[in-house]
Structure formats: C-alpha cells, structure tokens
Amino acid sequence: METHEVFNQSPDFADINFYSTDRALQSAIIANDGNADGLEAFGALAGRADTLELGRLANEFVPQLKLFDSKGNRLDRVDFHPSYHQIMAISTGHNLHNGSHTGVGNVNRAAIHYLATQMEASHCCPTTMTNAAIPVIKQSAEISDKWLEKLSNKKYDSGFCPIEQKTAATIGMGMTEKQGGTDVRANTTRAEPVGGDEFVLTGHKWFMSAPMSDAFLVLAQAPGGLTCFFLPRFLPDGQRNRIFIQQLKDKMGNRANASCEVEFEKAHAWLIGEQGRGVATIIEMVTYTRLDCAVASAGLMRSAIAQAIFHTRHRTVFQKKLIDQPLMQTVLGDMALDLEAGVALGFRLARSFDLQDHDETEALFARFMTPVIKYLVCKSLPKIANEAMECLGGNGYVEESPMARLYREAPLNAIWEGSGNVMCLDFLRAVAKDRDGFFSLLDSLQLDNASTSAITDMLGQQKDLEAGSRSIVELLGHATAARLLQQTAPGFIGDAYTESRLNGRFANTYGHINHSHASKLIERTLPG
Ligand SMILES: Cc1cc2nc3c(=O)[nH]c(=O)nc-3n(C[C@H](O)[C@H](O)[C@H](O)COP(=O)(O)OP(=O)(O)OC[C@H]3O[C@@H](n4cnc5c(N)ncnc54)[C@H](O)[C@@H]3O)c2cc1C
Structure with a gap:
C-alpha cells in the first residue's frame, strides 16, 4: 500500500562491532x-x-x-x-x-x-x-x-547419546527443590549407596536448566548428609539414566534456554567430594556462576544503552534529534554511568579470580566482593532496561523490538545463583568468618574516607546488622566502583559517579547528573 512514507525511524540495530565500539x-x-x-x-x-x-x-x-x-x-x-x-x-x-x-x-x-x-x-x-x-x-x-x-575443547555436540559417542559435552546443575532454593539444606532428594562411589537418587528438582546437558551436578541427602553428585543423562552401559522431565517452565524471559521440573527415580549418580560436604563441594561452581551473572548484567546494560543511544541519534522530536535534547542527554549519560560501574566492577572481579591462587589480597577481593558485585550490578540492569525501553518510546514496548526480550531477561541474573538478599547475607557471613580479612581488604581498596568510615561503623553495629545489610553492600559496591573508575576511566566519569552515587545526588531514576558529564559520557558510549 502506498498510503505514506516511513521516515524518522531508526535503522535496525545490527552490523555493529560490539567490541570496537565499546x-x-x-x-x-x-x-x-x-x-x-x-x-x-x-x-x-x-x-x-x-x-x-x-x-x-x-x-x-x-x-x-x-x-x-x-x-x-x-x-x-x-x-x-x-x-x-x-x-x-x-x-x-x-x-x-x-x-x-x-x-x-x-x-x-x-x-x-x-x-x-x-x-x-x-x-x-x-x-x-x-x-x-x-x-x-x-x-x-x-x-x-x-x-x-x-x-575442554572448542566443539559443540548437541547429540542426545552417551558421552563415549560425543565430541563435546555440557554440564547443568540441580539444587533447587520445591520446598527450598536458597535453603538447599532442605533438599529432600535421597541418595542411597549401591557400591563404591555410586549411588541411586530418588526425588526431584524444581528448577533444572539446560536439561539436555550431558550431566548435572546435583545435591542430594546421602547417609552422611547433603552431598554433591555427578548425574549423567546416560549410564555407562548406554542406557538412559532414570531422569524424568515433568515439564518445561513457562518463563517470562530466557526463553531460548529450557528450564525444567524433573524427577529422579533411582537415577544413578557418582559421588563428588565427601558425603555431607555437598555445599562446600559445589560452592566453587556457584562462585563462578555469580561472576558470570555480574558480567552478563553489564553486557545487557551495554546492549540496552547502546540501543537507546542509537535510536535517539536517529529520531527527531520537535525538530531536533532526541540525542541533542538536554534532558535526554542527562538521562542517557546517567544510565551510561551505571554501565561504566558495572563493567569496571565485573572485570575487576574477573581479574581477582585470575590472581586469587597466588595473591592473598586478590583472594580476599574474590571472596568478599563476589556477593557485593553480583548484587549491585545485577540490581542495576532492570532499571536500565526499563529506562532504555522508554527512550525508544512505544517502539521499545513491542515484541518485534529486541528491547522487549532484553527487558524480560533483565531481572533473572539477580534471582538465580543467590538472590539479592542472599548476596547481602553471604557478604555478612564472610565478614563474620574473617573480620580481619575483610578490614585488610577494605584498607587495600583505598575507598574515600567517608565510605570507609560508614562501612566500618555499620559493620560495628550488632543490632539490625542483617536488616541493614543492603545499605552496607550497596555503599561498598558504589564506593569500590567510584575508586575503580577514578583509577581506570577518564576523570569526568569517576567525578560524576562520586558526585551522584556517593554524595547523595542519585534519585533512583536516571537524569540527575551534571549535564556536561552526561554529554561526555554519551560521546564515550556511542555504539559507532
Ligand atoms: C529461569 C530460572 C532458571 C533456573 N535454573 C536453575 C538450575 O538450573 N538449577 C537450580 O538449582 N536452580 C535453578 N533456578 C532456581 C534459582 O536458583 C532459585 O529460584 C533461587 O536460588 C531462589 O530460590 P527460591 O526460588 O527457592 O526462592 P527462596 O529461597 O524461597 O527465596 C525467595 C526470596 O527470599 C529471599 N530470602 C531468602 N532467604 C532470606 C533471608 N534469610 N532473609 C531475607 N531474604 C531471604 C531471597 O533473596 C529471595 O528473594 C532457576 C531459576 C530460574 C528463575
């Protein structure tokens, strides 16, 4: 139909080098x-x-x-x-x-x-x-x-068959049950020994993602207590293991990945670690997944902001490109500031994982800052996804837009692998276990004096420590981000972050930073 010409719409956000423009x-x-x-x-x-x-x-x-x-x-x-x-x-x-x-x-x-x-x-x-x-x-x-x-290779093999017939494999994990996800000690799946390291598992998992994985690490109650097991989809004799999928979750996002409810009926599994040490055994896995949650949230923040900036560069409202309008600039720049923090924190955490085996301070950083960074970066993403969607106007709210998918994905990293409150409690537990270690780390972080004193004071209060732990974790996260940005990013970024996130000008929505900082942040964040 030739009823009108389509104009003043942004082109597709595609054919952009995600690295060289970032x-x-x-x-x-x-x-x-x-x-x-x-x-x-x-x-x-x-x-x-x-x-x-x-x-x-x-x-x-x-x-x-x-x-x-x-x-x-x-x-x-x-x-x-x-x-x-x-x-x-x-x-x-x-x-x-x-x-x-x-x-x-x-x-x-x-x-x-x-x-x-x-x-x-x-x-x-x-x-x-x-x-x-x-x-x-x-x-x-x-x-x-x-x-x-x-x-350990670079291959991908989607075959549903025993490992001997495959060139590559993937692994899933099953901890969450109906009666408890955070509290895995409440797991009821039973493990009975059948000889050597081999057990049979009977019970269920309420969430088990990637069910076509070749094997899963699962927790189950063995005679010696909660224990970690290796549960393959196929048995050594080539038969399918007794892992019965009940249904796939109808998830609001993350839809390309399957997540299932599953039951085990005398499924064969092999012990990893000691009986009764299931949480201690699997914790290393969870630490890596928490790093990934933070880094992925930063990646999705980048995607959201890049799409918002891209659109506003092309869209004219009131005879002027949106990106040239002062209020839109402050909003976009303010969002970019959280992206800068997310990237700085996520990659600093990754470095501590690289160095922790040989450097005590890095080991302290990895231990104490994993829950802090997982918490803060994952919590930032949904706000950004929301604001970025709004920058696209109505186009952002329709399913044809990539923004709708991003918006539905956004809350997930905060939920799985230890939800927000759980991260705060994990941080407190780590401090309670090694107070000297934490204060040695705090010293090495060289945060601003006001934040260091406030964190020290808050951790010194016994009353309401747990109730107020989000305040401690958020302050520690923001102060660390400010310090990292001062050290590694152009000066205006550290200044803008310190002014807004530490010195009280942040209003929990975007559009409150100094306008000249915002313009420079947009310039730096342009997706090509
Ligand atoms: C898409 C998706 C895929 C998943 N895939 C897997 C998987 O592959 N394998 C797997 O094992 N699990 C998986 N999960 C489950 C996920 O890890 C859990 O949902 C998550 O750990 C939270 O557990 P829960 O749902 O039982 O909530 P609960 O443990 O009931 O927690 C509910 C809320 O209470 C808060 N809370 C808990 N304890 C406290 C406390 N002491 N004080 C204050 N607040 C508290 C939590 O932070 C949370 O916000 C998946 C979940 C989703 C959404």
Missing part, C-alpha cells in the same frame, strides 16, 4: 591485564545482523519437550530450534563454556561472555554452568578422566 569494555580489558586479541573479531561476529537474527529465532521458536515417542516410549528429550545450536557453536568455539580453566583466563572469558550475552542471553546459561562445573568435576579423578577432555 570503550568501557576496552578500558576494562586494559585495566585488568586482559588480552584484546580476538575480541574485535568476536565483537564483529556477535553484532552481525545474521547472528542477531539467530538469537531472535532461538527465542521465538522456543524449546519443545518431547516426553514420549509415537509408541508410548519415554523420550525425555527437549528439541531446540537450529538457531540455538548455531549460537551455542559460536560461543563454545570461543571457549565460553570452559575458558576459566583452559588458559583463556577469567578476564578474557568475561569479555567473550559480555559480548555473547548481547548476541543472545539465554544460551549463556549452559555455557556458564559448564565453565563453572569444571573445578568441581576435577575433584574426582575418575570422572575427570572420562569427561574433562570433552568439556
């Missing part, structure tokens, strides 16, 4: 001794129109559960759209599912993760779990012998 990321790579080799090429691939289309398709044509075949035999199989497998192959081809342990390093892998999540966020669930499971699997020589090689 100065915050480049600063973080330099500041944390990362290696930029390969990131330019991956950034170009991640931002290509055809790659982004794969992400759209994988979320549009969501995984389908096939419980039975036409003869009534159980299948317990989930079928994915081919685009999902293509995305998985791209990311595994860049070691996203193992880079922390295969020489890539945590900073460089974090960069791939940050970029991959902008390409498509849901598939980062299985890649994160696989990367995080590797140190736990290494605790068993027997399982390592059989599995590590296939977890």
